[in-house]
Amino acid sequence: MARRRRPIGPLDLRSQAILRAVIEEYVTSAIPVGSQALVERYRLGVSSATVRSILAELEMSGLLTHPHTSAGRIPTDAGYRFFVESIVEAVPLPAIEQLMIRHQFGQVEFASEHWFRLAATTLASVTRAAGLATPAKPRDAHIRRIDLVAINERMASLILVLREGSIKQALITLEGDEAIDQPTLNQAAAILNTRLVDQTAKRAAARLATLRDDDRVEALARRVGARIVRIVQEYDATAIEEVFSDGLLNVMEAPEFAQSDKLRRVFSALENRSYLGELVGSVAGAGRIQVFIGHENQPLEMQDVSLVLAPYGRPGRAIGVVGVLGPTRMSYSQAIGTVRFVSGLMNELVDHLYA
Amino acid sequence: MARRRRPIGPLDLRSQAILRAVIEEYVTSAIPVGSQALVERYRLGVSSATVRSILAELEMSGLLTHPHTSAGRIPTDAGYRFFVESIVEAVPLPAIEQLMIRHQFGQVEFASEHWFRLAATTLASVTRAAGLATPAKPRDAHIRRIDLVAINERMASLILVLREGSIKQALITLEGDEAIDQPTLNQAAAILNTRLVDQTAKRAAARLATLRDDDRVEALARRVGARIVRIVQEYDATAIEEVFSDGLLNVMEAPEFAQSDKLRRVFSALENRSYLGELVGSVAGAGRIQVFIGHENQPLEMQDVSLVLAPYGRPGRAIGVVGVLGPTRMSYSQAIGTVRFVSGLMNELVDHLYA
DNA sequence: GTTAGCACTCTCACCAGCTGAGTGCCAACC
DNA sequence: GGTTGGCACTCAGCTGGTGAGAGTGCTAAC
Numbered sequence: 001m002a003r004r005r006r007p008i009g010p011l012d013l014r015s016q017a018i019l020r021a022v023i024e025e026y027v028t029s030a031i032p033v034g035s036q037a038l039v040e041r042y043r044l045g046v047s048s049a050t051v052r053s054i055l056a057e058l059e060m061s062g063l064l065t066h067p068h069t070s071a072g073r074i075p076t077d078a079g080y081r082f083f084v085e086s087i088v089e090a091v092p093l094p095a096i097e098q099l100m101i102r103h104q105f106g107q108v109e110f111a112s113e114h115w116f117r118l119a120a121t122t123l124a125s126v127t128r129a130a131g132l133a134t135p136a137k138p139r140d141a142h143i144r145r146i147d148l149v150a151i152n153e154r155m156a157s158l159i160l161v162l163r164e165g166s167i168k169q170a171l172i173t174l175e176g177d178e179a180i181d182q183p184t185l186n187q188a189a190a191i192l193n194t195r196l197v198d199q200t201a202k203r204a205a206a207r208l209a210t211l212r213d214d215d216r217v218e219a220l221a222r223r224v225g226a227r228i229v230r231i232v233q234e235y236d237a238t239a240i241e242e243v244f245s246d247g248l249l250n251v252m253e254a255p256e257f258a259q260s261d262k263l264r265r266v267f268s269a270l271e272n273r274s275y276l277g278e279l280v281g282s283v284a285g286a287g288r289i290q291v292f293i294g295h296e297n298q299p300l301e302m303q304d305v306s307l308v309l310a311p312y313g314r315p316g317r318a319i320g321v322v323g324v325l326g327p328t329r330m331s332y333s334q335a336i337g338t339v340r341f342v343s344g345l346m347n348e349l350v351d352h353l354y355a
Numbered sequence: 356m357a358r359r360r361r362p363i364g365p366l367d368l369r370s371q372a373i374l375r376a377v378i379e380e381y382v383t384s385a386i387p388v389g390s391q392a393l394v395e396r397y398r399l400g401v402s403s404a405t406v407r408s409i410l411a412e413l414e415m416s417g418l419l420t421h422p423h424t425s426a427g428r429i430p431t432d433a434g435y436r437f438f439v440e441s442i443v444e445a446v447p448l449p450a451i452e453q454l455m456i457r458h459q460f461g462q463v464e465f466a467s468e469h470w471f472r473l474a475a476t477t478l479a480s481v482t483r484a485a486g487l488a489t490p491a492k493p494r495d496a497h498i499r500r501i502d503l504v505a506i507n508e509r510m511a512s513l514i515l516v517l518r519e520g521s522i523k524q525a526l527i528t529l530e531g532d533e534a535i536d537q538p539t540l541n542q543a544a545a546i547l548n549t550r551l552v553d554q555t556a557k558r559a560a561a562r563l564a565t566l567r568d569d570d571r572v573e574a575l576a577r578r579v580g581a582r583i584v585r586i587v588q589e590y591d592a593t594a595i596e597e598v599f600s601d602g603l604l605n606v607m608e609a610p611e612f613a614q615s616d617k618l619r620r621v622f623s624a625l626e627n628r629s630y631l632g633e634l635v636g637s638v639a640g641a642g643r644i645q646v647f648i649g650h651e652n653q654p655l656e657m658q659d660v661s662l663v664l665a666p667y668g669r670p671g672r673a674i675g676v677v678g679v680l681g682p683t684r685m686s687y688s689q690a691i692g693t694v695r696f697v698s699g700l701m702n703e704l705v706d707h708l709y710a
Numbered sequence: 711g712t713t714a715g716c717a718c719t720c721t722c723a724c725c726a727g728c729t730g731a732g733t734g735c736c737a738a739c740c
Numbered sequence: 741g742g743t744t745g746g747c748a749c750t751c752a753g754c755t756g757g758t759g760a761g762a763g764t765g766c767t768a769a770c
Contacts, residue, residue: 070751149500425720
């Protein structure tokens with residue numbers, strides 16, 4: 001019974017056309033597609049019997065499979081992979097949609113923190129799958145600005161702005177005889193700003209060493225500075241700050257997730273920071289759009305879904321990722337086109353900031 | 356056939372005990388409970404036949420219902436409501452759990468933005484349902500601090516700290532002959548800080564009027580000030596800033612949501628800002644813990660779930676909401692006890708800030 | 711008021727038979 | 741040799757029937 005799987009070689013054009021037809025049909029209908037449906041709906045110029053023999057060949061090559069004897073064919077992960085690599089030409093996003101998206105980005109508050117959320121929302125609504133986006137995160141954050149605001153006699157709020165756009169906030173509790181009024185905090189902030197601005201965590205730590213302990217303002221600055229260094233270090237250490245997702249509802253609607261068990265697992269995988277961090281890292285490293293299909297995803301929970309991810313930002317300075325998550329049965333051509341456009345748009349926006 | 360539903364009057368103790376037993380049993384098992392199961396598992400001191408007649412009474416009162424003739428009883432929404440109002444005494448959270456939660460809050464960065472997220476996470480893990488939390492939001496925000504940081508020759512970043520803890524960020528693009536270096540920005544920020552700090556949007560707008568147009572720094576300050584006023588106004592106008600939820604996976608696991616359709620609707624209702632804003636408003640207005648059971652929720656999508664919500668914060672200054680979302684078949688006693696404890700804890704933390 | 715007994719109802723699980731979609735194979739055809 | 745029509749075969753999914761079990765409501769006796 002165990003027929004040998006033929007290696008996937010170059011496929012003649014007709015076989016490619018049929019593979020493509022099977023995928024297109026299955027992507028829209030989600031039901032296994034048979035030889036007769038193919039000849040009816042696609043002008044293949046051959047009879048169903050011929051199509052059947054080609055389908056059998058494609059199955060031998062491992063590109064298609066069979067849920068059971070009397071069912072039609074469905075693409076395997078390898079089939080989708082072959083399709084993505086060799087057959088599909090990325091369909092660019094229609095000009096009208098491009099315009100609409102640009103318009104939406106124009107509407108939003110001109111602040112980078114909104115962009116990546118909007119990117120996820122846009123990707124979700126255009127592709128009818130789930131949109132994912134992370135903020136652009138630098139390898140080594142640089143301090144841009146430090147601010148201290150008194151809250152009451154015993155507490156102050158530290159506001160730390162990083163060059164890459166994110167803002168960190170922390171409460172500082174004052175100790176024993178430390179100075180506590182706003183003017184003193186202003187002095188301390190001034191000291192810290194002159195010494196630490198444009199520094200990374202490492203260099204900032206070194207610069208703090210010269211602060212004197214016997215001066216009350218400098219001692220305060222030193223203590224706050226140490227806290228700042230810790231915050232920046234922690235920020236550098238987190239592989240990924242946040243993954244914003246939108247439109248997970250779209251994926252829930254897919255019939256393959258009708259019994260919510262599979263989907264639940266996907267949800268829990270998405271909560272796993274280390275996996276996402278790794279993924280973002282590999283996409284950022286590759287520097288171009290990446291497609292992960294079904295079993296190509298490491299975690300078991302993700303093996304029923306596919307990801308189309310692209311990096312954006314400035315290599316070496318700050319890099320984020322945008323993309324789409326959908327069932328393996330998704331429209332890769334549309335997803336790739338859309339993700340490519342949105343990541344390009346994000347690049348433009350970031351360029352604006354650094355220009 | 357249509358038997359008259361008797362009005363819900365005071366229930367004798369034995370009927371209450373049986374209603375309670377039905378609810379407890381159904382909450383844990385999710386299968387309709389019969390008279391025999393009740394006498395076996397609860398020392399009621401009567402036979403199943405007696406229990407049956409009481410169950411029939413409770414059904415006539417509309418507190419229980421019957422999926423079909425040969426099935427056991429399940430509580431109606433009215434049954435849960437009666438249980439919550441008249442029978443259950445709120446079980447305080449066990450001391451050990453209280454300690455563990457306090458410990459977790461101690462571990463986290465001492466910054467208010469983390470608290471409400473941790474609250475949602477904690478509620479989710481303790482009650483095994485979904486935890487919800489919103490940040491504390493004031494009625495009228497007060498400006499605490501303004502900062503301007505140059506990004507490049509044409510752009511600056513505006514950082515606006517509100518007294519109530521949140522931080523707003525916006526990009527300012529500079530026009531024509533406007534000043535653009537950091538020293539100038541510092542001067543403008545200083546002007547704005549002296550005039551606008553501790554002001555609401557309305558009063559801030561008035562104070563900007565006195566700035567002169569012919570001085571380039573003051574003109575810049577005026578323009579940035581107008582932007583600040585707009586940001587604060589918009590913040591005041593949004594009923595609810597953000598609802599953080601955690602543990603929706605817990606709810607997905609409940610057997611009543613096995614066919615994902617119901618749950619999907621719940622998800623989409625949760626994305627509806629205006630509904631949530633209204634809800635938060637009503638809970639904040641009531642000033643105490645509120646329970647919304649099944650059909651008591653306005654949106655159709657939410658009629659299969661229940662909410663236990665409590666406000667926290669300081670009335671008149673800043674109010675947020677924490678709570679739990681679960682199937683109507685949830686452990687109300689535990690949920691109420693846990694939500695009460697967590698909201699109390701949040702109150703303590705906020706008091707610390709304002710003390 | 712409580713209880714045991716009993717007839718009744720209805721779901722659920724299981725099984726069998728049927729149907730139809732789709733396949734694989736083969737012989738004939740171009 | 742590739743292509744095609746024909747045909748037997750397979751198997752999921754639907755349908756209907758049957759039996760077991762759980763639980764009810766009613767009634768008569770305590």
